[in-house]
Amino acid sequence: MSATSCNHAKEADRFTADRPRVQWHDQALWFVRAKRDAAAHAVEEWEQLRETASQIKRHTLARLPEYLEQFEENALRLGAQVHWARDADEHNRIVLRILQQHGVHKLVKSKSMLTEECHLNPFLEQHGIEVVDTDLGERIVQLRDQPPSHIVLPAIHIKKEEVGQLFHQCLGTESGATDPKYLTEAARGHLREKFLEAQAGLSGVNFAVAETGGVIVCTNEGNADLGTSLPRLHIACVGIEKIVPRAADLAVFLRLLARSATGQPITTYTSHFHGPIPGGELHIVLVDNGRSRIRADRQFWESLKCIRCGACLNTCPVYRRSGGYSYQHTIPGPIGSVLGPLQDAKKNYSLPYACSLCGSCTDVCPVKVPLHHQLLTWRGEIVRRGLLPWRKWLEMKVVSWVLRNRRRYQWSGKLAGWAVRWTPRWMLYNRLNDWGKSRELPEFPRKSFRELYRNRNGRNQ
Amino acid sequence: MQVGLFIPCYIDQLFPDVGMATVEVLEKLGVQVDFPIEQTCCGQPMANTGCIEDTRPLAERFLAIFRDYPYVVCPSGSCVSMVRHHYEAYLAGRPGFEELKRKTMELCEFLVQVLGIDRIDARFPHRVGLHNSCHGHRELRLGAASELVIRPYNKVRKLLESVDGIQLTELERPDECCGFGGTFAVNEQAVSTLMGLDRLQDHQQAGSEVITAADMSCLMHLDGLIRRNGKSLRVMHVAQIFAGRPLSGSPLATSLAK
Amino acid sequence: MAETSRDTILQSLRAARLESVELPELDPSWSQFADPRARFAQVLESVGGRCLSAADLQDVNRQLAQRTEFQQAKWIGSTVAGVDRVNFDVMGVGDPHELEQLDFFVAMGQFAIAENGAVWVSDAQVPHRALWFIVQHLVLIVPADQIVHNLHQAYQRLRFDHAEFGLLIAGPSKTADIEQSLVIGAHGPRSLTVILL
Numbered sequence: 007m008s009a010t011s012c013n014h015a016k017e018a019d020r021f022t023a024d025r026p027r028v029q030w031h032d033q034a035l036w037f038v039r040a041k042r043d044a045a046a047h048a049v050e051e052w053e054q055l056r057e058t059a060s061q062i063k064r065h066t067l068a069r070l071p072e073y074l075e076q077f078e079e080n081a082l083r084l085g086a087q088v089h090w091a092r093d094a095d096e097h098n099r100i101v102l103r104i105l106q107q108h109g110v111h112k113l114v115k116s117k118s119m120l121t122e123e124c125h126l127n128p129f130l131e132q133h134g135i136e137v138v139d140t141d142l143g144e145r146i147v148q149l150r151d152q153p154p155s156h157i158v159l160p161a162i163h164i165k166k167e168e169v170g171q172l173f174h175q176c177l178g179t180e181s182g183a184t185d186p187k188y189l190t191e192a193a194r195g196h197l198r199e200k201f202l203e204a205q206a207g208l209s210g211v212n213f214a215v216a217e218t219g220g221v222i223v224c225t226n227e228g229n230a231d232l233g234t235s236l237p238r239l240h241i242a243c244v245g246i247e248k249i250v251p252r253a254a255d256l257a258v259f260l261r262l263l264a265r266s267a268t269g270q271p272i273t274t275y276t277s278h279f280h281g282p283i284p285g286g287e288l289h290i291v292l293v294d295n296g297r298s299r300i301r302a303d304r305q306f307w308e309s310l311k312c313i314r315c316g317a318c319l320n321t322c323p324v325y326r327r328s329g330g331y332s333y334q335h336t337i338p339g340p341i342g343s344v345l346g347p348l349q350d351a352k353k354n355y356s357l358p359y360a361c362s363l364c365g366s367c368t369d370v371c372p373v374k375v376p377l378h379h380q381l382l383t384w385r386g387e388i389v390r391r392g393l394l395p396w397r398k399w400l401e402m403k404v405v406s407w408v409l410r411n412r413r414r415y416q417w418s419g420k421l422a423g424w425a426v427r428w429t430p431r432w433m434l435y436n437r438l439n440d441w442g443k444s445r446e447l448p449e450f451p452r453k454s455f456r457e458l459y460r461n462r463n464g465r466n467q
Numbered sequence: 468m469q470v471g472l473f474i475p476c477y478i479d480q481l482f483p484d485v486g487m488a489t490v491e492v493l494e495k496l497g498v499q500v501d502f503p504i505e506q507t508c509c510g511q512p513m514a515n516t517g518c519i520e521d522t523r524p525l526a527e528r529f530l531a532i533f534r535d536y537p538y539v540v541c542p543s544g545s546c547v548s549m550v551r552h553h554y555e556a557y558l559a560g561r562p563g564f565e566e567l568k569r570k571t572m573e574l575c576e577f578l579v580q581v582l583g584i585d586r587i588d589a590r591f592p593h594r595v596g597l598h599n600s601c602h603g604h605r606e607l608r609l610g611a612a613s614e615l616v617i618r619p620y621n622k623v624r625k626l627l628e629s630v631d632g633i634q635l636t637e638l639e640r641p642d643e644c645c646g647f648g649g650t651f652a653v654n655e656q657a658v659s660t661l662m663g664l665d666r667l668q669d670h671q672q673a674g675s676e677v678i679t680a681a682d683m684s685c686l687m688h689l690d691g692l693i694r695r696n697g698k699s700l701r702v703m704h705v706a707q708i709f710a711g712r713p714l715s716g717s718p719l720a721t722s723l724a725k
Numbered sequence: 726m727a728e729t730s731r732d733t734i735l736q737s738l739r740a741a742r743l744e745s746v747e748l749p750e751l752d753p754s755w756s757q758f759a760d761p762r763a764r765f766a767q768v769l770e771s772v773g774g775r776c777l778s779a780a781d782l783q784d785v786n787r788q789l790a791q792r793t794e795f796q797q798a799k800w801i802g803s804t805v806a807g808v809d810r811v812n813f814d815v816m817g818v819g820d821p822h823e824l825e826q827l828d829f830f831v832a833m834g835q836f837a838i839a840e841n842g843a844v845w846v847s848d849a850q851v852p853h854r855a856l857w858f859i860v861q862h863l864v865l866i867v868p869a870d871q872i873v874h875n876l877h878q879a880y881q882r883l884r885f886d887h888a889e890f891g892l893l894i895a896g897p898s899k900t901a902d903i904e905q906s907l908v909i910g911a912h913g914p915r916s917l918t919v920i921l922l
Contacts, residue, residue, distance in 0.1 A: 014655070015657070015658075018658050019657055022657040034904065037905060047616050051752075051756070053617065061746055061748075065745060065748045067743060068743040069745060071738040084888045085888050090731040090734055092733055096730060142902040143900075146902065161903070162905070169903050186903035187906075187908050190908040197912060202822055202825060226899050226900060227898055228857075228898040228913030228914075229912045231858045231892070235821065235859075236855050246738075252748075253880050254877070255751070256880060257880045258751065260876055261841075261876055271840065271841035271842060272895050274772070274899055274913075275858075275895075276893040278885065278891045279890060280885050281887075282888070283890070294734045298737040302740070323646065324655065328655075362644050362646055362648025362659070363649075365606060366601075366614060366642075369612045382515065384517075385515065387517070389516070390519070398516065398654075403521055405513065406513050406522070409507045409508045410525065412504065412506075412507055415476070415507040419479075422480075440653035441691070444692065445691030445692050445694075445695050446690075446691045446695050447691065448690070448691065451483055453483060458483050458486070458487055459490065
């Protein structure tokens with residue numbers, strides 16, 4: 007494939023080489039999945055909630071232009087300012103313009119996958135603005151100059167020893183300290199200063215309510231909230247798919263969101279911003295950046311129902327063992343593997359194949375995005391667009407040709423059996439035998455089922 | 468009652484005893500089994516790679532071969548799911564396709580739903596761990612997936628529990644994928660292997676002697692790992708247990724003895 | 726510029742018609758509890774908060790006085806009249822940054838939710854919204870008859886018809902971003918006490 011595409015399996019090799027770390031990563035995420043299970047199973051009407059949430063999203067996406075206009079009208083009425091951005095570049099320029107107009111040099115930011123998607127931080131930094139991510143996990147990866155490896159748990163791939171070392175270098179904590187409580191306290195002190203210095207706060211948005219014009223932000227740390235309640239300027243960046251029609255719909259989504267994400271009944275803080283802080287300004291940036299194109303896509307529009315809870319990442323047996331960075335895309339895991347190729351099919355062609363089609367993501371998804379079905383559909387698209395490596399493509403052509411004829415199939419079976427029995431082991435388990443790298447081949451029996459069956463029936467008659 | 472027996476290609480070629488055991492189980496229950504010899508493969512490897520045009524002729528063949536049977540029974544959840552859930556793209560609107568979807572059934576499903584069986588007359592005095600193969604579990608809904616908040620049930624497990632002398636083990640992760648996933652096993656060899664090894668570890672801590680499943684493909688992958696790593700676990704398809712195969716008598720077990 | 730983008734986005738959305746489904750009716754009878762008060766207390770404790778009951782304001786003062794954080798607090802603020810030892814006039818603060826020194830803050834919560842242990846508060850109760858997050862220890866007093874069963878009922882009560890900041894608070898500020906170890910006191914209050922009055 008071209009140099010611009012990335013191969014998940016190859017990227018995963020780097021992560022899988024460290025077996026104990028893979029095991030640790032898998033168990034940390036399975037622990038979250040287990041908490042999610044306990045929380046979900048405590049809600050009797052869970053499946054009804056999922057179906058209701060899915061219906062609300064379907065309805066909203068179908069009538070998105072009307073709801074966006076309604077949202078804008080109400081937000082303006084409450085005194086917010088509304089901006090529209092077609093793409094990442096326009097989004098970044100809008101944010102920069104607002105900051106420059108207010109003479110902002112120091113910005114505190116809370117978690118927002120949208121701004122990750124738009125690569126806002128490096129853009130603002132290039133223009134001389136200090137950007138501090140205030141979510142603890144985000145701050146850790148920011149200090150390491152890494153992107154988040156998970157959409158809810160940005161630093162899930164980092165061990166406390168590594169955080170200790172990082173904080174020793176960056177925040178002056180004691181050398182060798184690894185206690186999460188101590189390290190969190192140090193970060194609290196460090197980020198308190200940043201909060202107090204900041205001239206503006208930027209947040210992502212979990213839900214934007216059309217009928218009220220409000221934006222809702224969910225956090226556990228209180229960072230989005232503190233970061234937007236000290237300065238007079240709040241910029242809220244919203245993907246256009248975040249709209250819900252009614253405030254009452256929030257009940258459905260909030261009941262699902264935190265339980266799916268971390269197993270909590272609700273996040274610690276659920277802030278409802280209706281209009282700016284008294285005497286201040288609230289700027290809401292509505293961002294398309296490919297969403298209207300996805301919505302128009304008959305095969306993949308349902309991926310826009312996603313509420314970014316991260317449950318599909320936590321449950322994905324591949325994500326847990328390959329790590330977030332193996333996807334080489336802002337959003338990793340099952341949902342990222344659907345969205346990645348929508349953004350750039352050539353670069354991300356391998357992501358739909360980074361999946362055993364186990365279907366756990368589809369069943370765990372609180373808004374019923376048919377994730378593994380979409381990944382399978384993507385594979386068809388990858389082939390249709392000629393993006394599958396030619397060797398795999400040819401293999402399938404040959405196999406299909408063999409299987410279309412009973413005699414060809416039977417002879418190939420014989421030939422394969424003979425080859426496996428008579429090829430010396432060192433030759434059989436060669437470099438190209440990906441099955442045999444870690445597994446024994448099955449033993450080819452001398453007689454196939456159809457032969458045994460025919461023999462038996464022959465005897466009976 | 469007559470059924471068309473659908474034996475997946477890899478069972479035909481690699482695990483003939485699983486096919487024979489399926490025939491025996493069905494015949495013992497008075498079912499008249501017919502194996503249409505023209506069958507080869509349902510096309511799943513091509514379909515799961517996204518090679519739609521290479522799958523289409525195989526789906527068409529399948530319909531032509533099986534459309535006249537009152538039921539089509541297969542000892543593989545994954546291949547049945549291919550017919551029921553993924554043939555739509557190739558056969559929608561074809562005469563006989565809607566019926567084919569309804570009447571193509573995985574073995575345990577057929578035993579429970581059509582024959583109304585809740586007991587299997589067989590003896591297997593061993594500690595057995597059930598691997599809930601994903602496509603049977605989450606696409607055919609043979610059991611309640613752990614993600615869903617629904618009343619727990621499991622058709623495969625229920626049948627296994629009725630086998631005389633059997634002891635079913637309890638896993639920490641009752642329905643996590645083994646990492647086979649068809650071409651995934653070779654495309655993502657490293658991750659696939661780690662997934663499989665974790666399943667083996669779970670079965671070992673639970674005390675399973677034998678891992679069983681309604682899908683031989685998962686077991687082929689797990690068995691490959693067992694033999695490479697010299698583990699003491701064994702694998703058997705549920706049909707082999709239902710047919711009363713002894714532990715040492717299974718063809719896989721003999722290969723293990725070598 | 727922004728005008729054009731707005732039109733472009735809305736036009737491209739209008740160009741693709743999606744099959745619409747009805748907006749589902751919501752069922753407020755979901756998740757009802759035999760004893761909402763007990764359920765609220767239990768859930769709040771499970772998320773790291775503390776739930777107390779008090780007969781009257783005197784009782785509140787008595788219970789606060791027993792708390793070590795309260796005894797050790799240097800600066801205490803309150804928007805509830807009659808709380809003892811208040812020495813920080815939060816109403817007189819012009820710049821919310823000054824609230825940084827505040828150790829203890831007592832305010833009224835409007836109502837509590839049994840299902841998830843959350844309390845609804847809003848700008849209506851405080852001069853600065855930063856108070857909810859910047860203080861070291863937060864106490865919310867909620868009338869004991871103001872406990873709804875679930876979030877559906879909560880949103881039936883709430884009206885968002887004017888500019889106001891409101892939020893649900895469920896427990897103290899927390900994080901598990903370092904190896905999934907739960908640590909209480911991330912950026913916001915290190916403790917949350919809800920007193921049902």
